[in-house]
Amino acid sequence: MRLWTDPPHRSPRPTRTFVSLTGPPSNIGDALIRRAQLEWARGTSDELVVYVGDAPDAWLAQVGAPEDATVLRSKQSVRRWLWMLATSPRRPVLVFEAGEVPLDRGNTLRELVFLAETLMVRLKRGVVVRPPRGIRAPTNPAVWLHARAAQLSQFALWRDAASARTVGGNRIVPDIGFAAGVRPGNPWEDRDELIVSLRGTRPHPGTVWIDAIRTTAEAEGLRIRTVVQVREDEERARKLAEQLGGVFEAWGDTDAVVQEEQLRERYAGARLVISDRMHVLILAALSGAVPVELVPHPTRKIAEAFATVGLRDISVDAASHDANSMVGLLRTQLGRAAEVRLRVRQAEQRLAATEAEVRATIKAARA
Incomplete structure (x- = not known):
């Protein structure tokens, strides 16, 4: 059956x-x-x-x-x-x-x-x-x-x-x-660096810009370090370190995953990070540093993207300022650490x- x-x-x-x-x-x-x-x-x-x-x-x-x-x-x-x-x-x-x-x-x-x-x-x-x-x-x-x-x-x-x-x-x-991922980074009082990372394909920012960065670092007691988040920027970082009297940190043969982690550790020890690379500034902000785009004739990309998270006046046209006014602007930005932490957490x-x-x-x- x-x-x-x-x-x-x-x-x-x-x-x-x-x-x-x-x-x-x-x-x-x-x-x-x-x-x-x-x-x-x-x-x-x-x-x-x-x-x-x-x-x-x-x-x-x-x-x-x-x-x-x-x-x-x-x-x-x-x-x-x-x-x-x-x-x-x-x-x-x-x-x-x-x-x-x-x-x-x-x-x-x-x-x-x-x-x-x-x-x-x-x-x-x-x-x-x-x-x-x-x-x-x-x-x-x-x-x-x-x-x-x-x-x-x-x-x-x-x-x-x-x-x-x-x-x-x-x-x-x-x-x-x-x-x-937001990271607490070092306590503000223990942060002792001003980090610079600029595009290698754009014109050099000029001697007035160099003077402003050096003066700001001296006034705030910060060591200058140049880092590389995009390989094509490595030579620019090397030259800027020489002109700024800072420390140059090459990418070299380091594995990219390791390089990213090392950069985030550097940003965690910085008070101020200056760049015209958007994701340099984003990673810096996530690690508690104050991000600033200070270059001649910046595009609107960074200003507009940071405005979306409520951080305005992050981008400054260096061509419109002399060394003294740039120093004043950078020192003002350093007072925005708490605002940066709040906005990136919300983002x-x-x-x-x-x-x-x-x-x-x-x-x-x-x-």
Whole structure:
């Protein structure tokens, strides 16, 4: 006699999360924000698919890619990325890159591809996340395409109001670098350094600037140190140390993960960090140092991103000041330590709440 049995249950097809994690291992700031966006995606699906472009193995360690992730490398793997996205089970998750987004005419084709990816995921009733971003060189039709893709995404986040306005966005949150973790650092009275880290590709800040930094350090009893957070800035740091009478700390052959940790320890012992690199200033602020952009003719990027977290007047145009007024401005900034600590803690909390919202949205989409 044949007994009736229930039909076997079909196992659901495994879910997938796609994350783009390209970037140069020579830039610790890029690794910082890629690692933070990966944290938003980690554990949201059965399978994690990451695209890292031409990045070497060292980059995977920098961003903290899990060993069980499916890693797609080189531009030749873009087709596989698109195929996996198109054939993925329903309700996939797609996380774009945080940071700066160039939207000049040369990026029109790329934006068209990104719009197509967004459409694919939404048609599969999935979730699209665009972490905090800032727009550079906005030009149509790239801007129009980007705006359409952002409108189709459940999360299109902007790190400054100007970028949001460019594409009609309305969600402004702190740069995702502020999620790297607040550290108490050394007590204020034990901090004895003024740290400088400038871009090597911009003009030298000039002798008046040199005089102002040296005078400020002497007046505050601080030792000057130049550090390197982006490899291409190393020679600039070396020369500035000579001119400032400070200590030069090379990157050299140090592993990038170790270099990042050493930099954070340096920022933890500094009262003031001067840079035109945004993520130098963010890491400095997270470690309790006062961040200042003091260079001739600064761009609006740093000022606008820090304004989002409530820290205004962080950026100063050195070309508009003589040495005495720069010294006065820097000494005034040193009085903002408590404000910096408060604002970065609030920024960290806002990003944590945003991540929780992203995860809740993904969970609801798959319920």
